Each structure stands twice: as structure tokens, then as C-alpha cells.
Amino acid sequence: MPYQPEMTDAGLSPIHAVTALDELGQVRAVQVAGEAPLTLFVDERKIVTLMTLGSYPEALAVGYLRNQHLIKALREIKSVQVNWETETVKVNTGDKKIGSKAITSGCGQGAVLSISELPAIQLAKVTIKQSLIYALLRALAQYNKIHRQAGGVHACALCQGVEILAFVEDVGRHNAVDAIAGLMWLQDWSSDDKIFYTTGRLTSEIVMKVAHIGIPVLLSRSGVTHKGIQIAQEFGIILIAHAKDQRFLVFNGDVIFDACPARPR
């Protein structure tokens, strides 16, 4: 049994029912994604306010601290207490130094590293089969529940072979990645044999986070930026973007073409 901090289990129901007028002027019942502020305290010190769907608030807090390099191992965390009345998550480490580090991050508006400053990360050298990509995309099509019902969210999934170990949706691309990073620590999952899937765009910060988590394969339904490709090349991450239906584009790494797409371009 892996180490577990003392934790609440305070996931929110992520969907709200509202009404809207459609283009025919008719009232329609519509479901929209929730979005709640969650202010993260570490040892009583305020770190950041995250706007989140709230499905996995404890994992989000843990993964945020992991991806911001504020916590180096799960054992440093004694407890994670979410309270939606006060819109707070309190992480206790008992280590006064951790809460005193200052951080900022966000969607292209935060602390970033230049290519020359990238940390040394050793990722597993792997290949991926086209047949696995297709099998995964078929499996993932069954998920994406909130997006289909309500829109307004991005999804990330942690996959091992064709198995989807975790599927997290959130209002921000970053939160979903952070929550997966938190779940991986809490479940004590290895990273070398995993594939990271996201519906979001592969900007440099997302590729950096996946490298930091140690996952060697990154698959996205959306596009990629030039710096995202550069970082993938630097770390040797297999980077596949625009993966949808039978199509995809490999921007870095080895894919074994063992499955003929049903419909040629």
C-alpha cells in the first residue's frame, strides 16, 4: 500500500443545469461546466488561487505542488484538506520552508524556463505503435463526458497500453495536467510505461510538465507550438498532435506504422 497523506475526498459535481436561448429563440435546458476558486495554502501560507472544475481538488493541489517543484516527494505532504465553504485547500507539510517559496504560473502567463535552462530529465526511450494510437483514440472517445455534456473544459488522460488509468477534465489545460500528476503520486504509478493524452494544445509549458512527470509519450487532439516541439526534441518525448479519428501528425519520436488507416487522406 503506497504512502497516503491524510486527505479529504471533496470532489465537486462538475455540471450545472442552466437555460439558454438557441438560435431559433427557443429556451433550452443546457448543462455547463462548474468553475470554482480554490485557494491553495501550504503550511498556512497562501500560494495561489486555482479556478477549477473541482472534480479532483486534492490531486490538483498535490500535482500543482509537484509540477511547481515545491514538493519533491509525496511523503513530504502530511495532509490535504479541501473546504469548499471557504474555497480553500490546505496542505500541511510540517516544513516551514516550503510555504515560503514564491511561485507564479499559468496559461502562457507565468514563470517559464528558456530552452538553455531546462533541467536534466532522463526519459525512457520508447516507441509507439500506430495500432495502439488508434486503439487509444477509440477508447478515449468513450470518455470526454463533461465536454460532451457541457463544453468549456479540457481533458487529460493517463494511459497504459490501451487502458485508461485516469481521465481528468478541468476548465484550464494546466489544472488537468496537474491533477494527473497528483493522482500518479497518490496511486504510486510509474511514468516510464505511460502515455499522456490531452485535448488541449501542446504549448511549451504543457510539454515541460509532462517531461517533469517523466512520461515519454504525449498525444494531443489539438495542435502544437514550435517551442513545444523543441522541448519534446530536447527531452526525447514522442510528440503526436492533431490526433483525431484516423489522422495524426508525429512531430518527434518513433512511431511504428503497423496499421493502415481505414480512410486515406
Place this chain on the structure above:
Amino acid sequence: MPYQPEMTDAGLSPIHAVTALDELGQVRAVQVAGEAPLTLFVDERKIVTLMTLGSYPEALAVGYLRNQHLIKALREIKSVQVNWETETVKVNTGDKKIGSKAITSGCGQGAVLSISELPAIQLAKVTIKQSLIYALLRALAQYNKIHRQAGGVHACALCQGVEILAFVEDVGRHNAVDAIAGLMWLQDWSSDDKIFYTTGRLTSEIVMKVAHIGIPVLLSRSGVTHKGIQIAQEFGIILIAHAKDQRFLVFNGDVIFDACPARPR
């Protein structure tokens, strides 16, 4: 002639040519969006590093400071100097107090206001005609250039009637909104008679920014969160989401249904 700070004109060419392997294993020439770090200094003090496509770096810096409430009027800014060699934009105000304010923001990972703390903003009371929505969507379809060529970006547009005054694409939803806010100051454009369009999701922070800029109509190709709707209701912003082809959903405000959609649902 409106007041202009002394400014560089250092917009980057936003598209990079790369090669990728497609699903048939064939090499394809592909264009991807650029993404460059731009560290913002105000009076020599470092404020934030923005990851940006870089098309409108001066307007982005001005709009960021506007939307973070760090600068109250364009006249407070004496100069805006972008230098891509050093990946910096230096804003000079001559006011030592401004640079000393601390800020964080980002894609659901930054400083946010709760509904009860919302500032008092008076927006113009307006209505919008369905025929104008359709005319705008047709006009906007001509834009979206980088997205079509390269993917990986979000677009925002500032519209007046069916005229598109500004169209900005960037790697982050927030950057594109900020750059439009900067352009509005630099061009001395009023806000009451404008419509704000975005391809991105209407999360609370985006709706807040548009309210802060003073624009009474917000139109998105994507979805909306529950808090985004609440903020629109609070400020009286017309909020239209999922606007695509002939379809849309009105979540707040008055739309005059004067155009029958060509294809019923």
C-alpha cells in the same frame, strides 16, 4: 491624434515551417505557431513572463498592465520597448510605485475575485441582432489565419457592427484578450459600441477581463463555465457561446431574433 507612448514595432512572424510524419508514415511540411517568452519589466522591475505568439508584443504588454489594473490610463506609459534578443519588453512610466505592485494571473492559475468582490463596472445596455451575429461569423471566417495554417492558437477579435477592427491570435486565451485591450488604448477606441469575439472558452477570468475593458457583448465559438455566466449576469454582458455556422446559445442578455437560420436543428 490620440496619445502614443514611444514604442517599438517588433511583431514576430508567427509561423514556423517544420516537418512531421502523417498517419501514412509520409513526411509532410507543416506550419506550427511560434511561442516565445517575453518578460515584462515595468520601470526595471520584473513583473511576469508571458509565452506569446509575439505578433503584437507592445499591445500585449500595454493590455496586460491594463487588465491587471496596474496602469489606469495609457498616458501613464512613457515608452514600450520590445527586444527579442533579450526576450524582454520594458515599459517605462517614470512612476516608481507601479513596478512595485505584485501580481499573478493565468489560465485558471492566478489571482481571481470572488463574485462578492467584483468591482463596480457600468456597461452600456445594448441588444444585438441575430442577423448581425450571422454577418459577423461570416466575416470572422475569413480570419483565423494562423489557426487554419498552423493550429495551436486562440483568436480574439474586436468588432464594431460587422467591421472587424482587430484580430489577434496567440498561444494563450489570456494573451489575445490582453493584446486587444492594449490595442483599444493605443487606438483610442471606445468600448460601448463594440463586440468581443473569441474562439476560446468563456471562463470567469475572460468574462471579467471583457467587463473590465467595458465591452457589453461577448461572443464565443466555444463553451462557457457556470461562473462565466454568473459574472456576465452580474455586469449585464450579453453572453453568446457555441456560436458556429448558424448555431449559437444565448446565456445572458437580449438578442433580437430577426434572421431565420438557414438550416434548422
